[in-house]
Structure formats: C-alpha cells, structure tokens
Amino acid sequence: MQPKQIYTFGTYLHERFREKVFKVPVSVSGFTCPNIDGTVARGGCTFCENDSFSPSLGTTQPLKGFHLNLESTENPFLEKQLEQLEKQFEVLVSKFRREYGATKFIVYFQSFTNTYAPFETLKALYDKALSFEDVVGLSIGTRSDSITDETLEYLAELSKTKEIWVEYGIQSVYDETLERINRGHDSANVEHWIKKSKQAGLKVCGHLIFGLPGETRDMMLETAKKAYEWGIDSVKYHPLYVVKRTALANEYARGEFTPITEEAYIDTLVEAITMKPESVSVQRITAGIDDDSLLAPQWCRDRNTQVRHINAALKKVGLKY
Ligand code: SF4
Numbered sequence: 424m425q426p427k428q429i430y431t432f433g434t435y436l437h438e439r440f441r442e443k444v445f446k447v448p449v450s451v452s453g454f455t456c457p458n459i460d461g462t463v464a465r466g467g468c469t470f471c472e473n474d475s476f477s478p479s480l481g482t483t484q485p486l487k488g489f490h491l492n493l494e495s496t497e498n499p500f501l502e503k504q505l506e507q508l509e510k511q512f513e514v515l516v517s518k519f520r521r522e523y524g525a526t527k528f529i530v531y532f533q534s535f536t537n538t539y540a541p542f543e544t545l546k547a548l549y550d551k552a553l554s555f556e557d558v559v560g561l562s563i564g565t566r567s568d569s570i571t572d573e574t575l576e577y578l579a580e581l582s583k584t585k586e587i588w589v590e591y592g593i594q595s596v597y598d599e600t601l602e603r604i605n606r607g608h609d610s611a612n613v614e615h616w617i618k619k620s621k622q623a624g625l626k627v628c629g630h631l632i633f634g635l636p637g638e639t640r641d642m643m644l645e646t647a648k649k650a651y652e653w654g655i656d657s658v659k660y661h662p663l664y665v666v667k668r669t670a671l672a673n674e675y676a677r678g679e680f681t682p683i684t685e686e687a688y689i690d691t692l693v694e695a696i697t698m699k700p701e702s703v704s705v706q707r708i709t710a711g712i713d714d715d716s717l718l719a720p721q722w723c724r725d726r727n728t729q730v731r732h733i734n735a736a737l738k739k740v741g742l743k744y
Contacts, residue, residue: 443523444559446562447529448515450535451508451534454535463568496541537565539565590629595635595643600635604636627657629653629659631660631661633683636674658703665680690736693737693742
C-alpha cells in the first residue's frame with residue numbers, strides 16, 4: 424500500500440488558492456524581542472544567538488542601534504523600514520518568479536518579534552506588504568507576550584479579505600522547561616493568545632521544539648497534544664540544536680545539556696504526527712544548520728538526510744512527508 428501524504432501547508436495553500444503560493448521571508452530592521460531588550464528578560468532564550476540583534480537584511484543595510492518596542496512613541500525610521508521591506512520583497516520575488524514561475528506570495532515577517540512595535544509602525548508595514556503585487560496574505564512570527572489587542576483586531580480585520588497567519592513559539596507547555604530556557608513567558612500566556620487569535624478569526628501556526636533540556640518523550644508529546652487542543656491550524660516541529668555564542672552552548676560545554684538523538688527525535692516526531700488532527704497542516708518537520716556555528720548534534724547538519732530518515736520512519740506507519 425502506498426504511504427499516505429501528510430497534509431502539508433503547501434497543500435493547504437494550493438487547495439485555497441488553486442496554485443502554489445510562495446512564502447517570502449523578510450527581516451525588517453529595528454525589530455527586536457522583549458526577551459533580549461530586557462523588557463521581560465535579558466539574553467534571550469538560551470538557544471537563541473542574539474549577540475548582534477540587528478537582523479541580516481541581505482541586500483539592505485540594517486539600521487544600527489535602532490530598536491522598537493511596544494512603548495516606542497515615535498519611529499523616525501519608518502520610511503527606511505518600508506524601503507527595506509520593499510527591496511527585500513522585490514529581490515526574492517523576482518527570483519521566485521524567474522526560477523519557479525511563481526505568481527502568488529505570502530509575506531513572512533520572520534526574524535525576531537514582528538508584533539513588538541508601536542501599532543502605527545506595524546500597520547504601515549503590514550499594509551505595505553499587502554499592497555505588493557500578487558501578495559495574498561501575511562504570516563507574522565511573534566511571541567505570545569508581545570501582541571496587543573489593537574494589533575490582533577487589525578489583523579482580524581485584514582483577515583476578512585486576506586490570508587493572515589500568526590506564528591507563535593509554543594516550544595513546550597511545561598513552565599519549568601520554559602523557565603530553564605529563559606523563555607520569559609509561561610505556557611498559560613501562549614494558550615491565552617492562541618485561543619484569542621483563533622476567536623478573532625486568525626489562522627495560527629505553532630512552533631514546537633523537541634529535545635528541550637530536561638524533557639522526556641512524554642512531555643514532548645504532551646506539548647504537541649495541548650497545541651492541537653488549543654486549535655492551531657498549522658505546526659512546525661523542530662529539534663533543539665546547539666549553536667555557538669549561546670547560553671545553551673555553555674550548558675553543553677559544562678555537560679549540563681545533552682542534545683536529543685536523531686532516533687529519539689524521529690520517534691517522537693512520528694508519534695506527534697500520528698496524534699495530529701488531519702486538518703492541522705505541517706509546515707516543517709525538522710530544522711538544522713549547516714555551517715560552523717553548529718556545535719551539536721551533528722545529525723542536525725544535513726536536512727536532506729534528516730528528511731530521508733524521517734520519511735523512512737513515517738513509511739512504517741503508512742505516512743510520508
Ligand atoms: S523569542 Fe525568539 S528572538 Fe526572542 S530570544 Fe527567544 S528565540 Fe530569540
């Protein structure tokens with residue numbers, strides 16, 4: 424019997440728009456994270472490399488030393504941010520059009536916390552992104568402690584005519600784990616904002632990390648179960664890996680953190696996928712980084728091999744990615 428294809432985000436978008444929709448990642452300079460700027464914590468999540476937290480802008484220069492937060496009363500660089508957004512979008516979209524014949528796009532605000540800025544700034548950026556030719560929607564990566572009612576209401580309004588997704592980092596539903604990784608918010612906060620976003624009519628993607636310090640397989644699966652129960656529409660699964668210049672790298676060097684093995688990750692992932700409601704689309708089944716910054720585990724270096732191994736395990740339960 425042929426393995427059954429897992430319901431992916433690509434399939435969801437294809438069904439919805441009747442053609443392939445491309446996610447266009449952008450990094451607007453000036454955004455940071457309340458877990459880095461000291462609002463809720465300093466240093467960020469223990470696995471986050473945030474030494475220099477002006478995101479790389481690829482073709483455009485970062486606005487050095489300039490960072491917004493929810494209390495910012497003015498933004499003298501808004502025009503520059505809008506220019507950056509447009510330039511980044513144009514570069515990627517012309518590549519997607521040229522190489523893949525792409526004709527529909529979702530602008531993905533990916534780096535840092537993309538609702539952590541004054542409402543007027545967010546509105547201007549979201550409106551600008553939606554004004555680009557062939558853009559059908561937005562996907563906004565953020566933290567549940569960094570979104571306001573005002574922003575949520577505006578996104579809900581936009582969602583009446585556009586495809587609007589909010590991506591929340593759930594990571595774990597265990598507060599002791601969230602404390603240990605210096606997450607800066609608890610699980611109740613994530614649950615609250617996911618449910619609120621859903622009630623507002625938004626689509627929600629949840630990020631889950633398997634292999635967090637101190638977590639057992641049962642804990643990881645409980646996180647997946649809760650995330651599904653909270654009503655997420657889409658999911659990204661990640662293994663935790665250690666990169667240089669992070670607090671986690673220090674824990675790893677001291678022998679206080681042991682990365683998850685590939686076998687354990689795949690075993691947990693397959694179970695999490697098996698438990699998943701059919702309607703929850705899958706956006707990512709693993710993650711890794713193939714450069715000098717990766718300390719461990721080495722199996723996180725090669726994504727193609729990971730996906731091959733995951734598919735071999737999925738096949739045993741009649742599924743494929
Ligand atoms: S919430 Fe994201 S950007 Fe902020 S510290 Fe954690 S991983 Fe880094």
